[in-house]
Amino acid sequence: MRWLLAAAGAFPLAAWSGSAERDLDEKREPEAEVQLPPFPQAEHLIPFVVSATTENKFLIDSDSLTFASGGLVRYTLVIISPSGAQNVSFEGMNCATGERRLYALGRSDQTWSRARSDQWIRVRENTLNRHHAELFTNYFCPIGITVRDADEVRQALRQGGHPAAVRR
Secondary structure, three states, rough: OOHHHHHHHHHHHHHHHHHHHHHHHHHHOOOOOOOOOOOOOOHHHEEEEEOOOOOEEEEHHHHOOOEEOOOEEEEEEEEEOOOOOOEEEEEEEEOOOOOOEEEEEEOOOOOEEOOOOOOEEEEOOOOHHHEEEEHHHHHHHHOOOOOOOOOHHHHHHHHOOOOOOOOO
């Protein structure tokens, strides 16, 4: 009997979760085919700090920053490991829904490979994807602020954070 009550109690939560996802899907504007930017050049990379606990370097290609309607920011992210290995990705972040999307990955020959899975996923505060949470909270989507354009983000990157961001 207890098992039956516990199982029945789980259904409203599952229904709410599905409802919340549908609401989120309705808020998200459909995207047209996204044009991939030129591959990033070293002179256009702006570093940003993610955490004192990582030795990786995180950089945004300032030339790739674009803003679309509905609070959508697109950017090229470069992550460099202490050994010099680089990960390059072209991504989007939706400030209105708190989600991110991978459009393409950079190849070693400086060309793009479109992502196999380009679904929107929630920006989460965790160790593995801490750089996404940092970009969302302190550069692209500070709470209560609508960033006007790419120049405002470039300035925030150069200053170590948006002036309106609440630092932890």
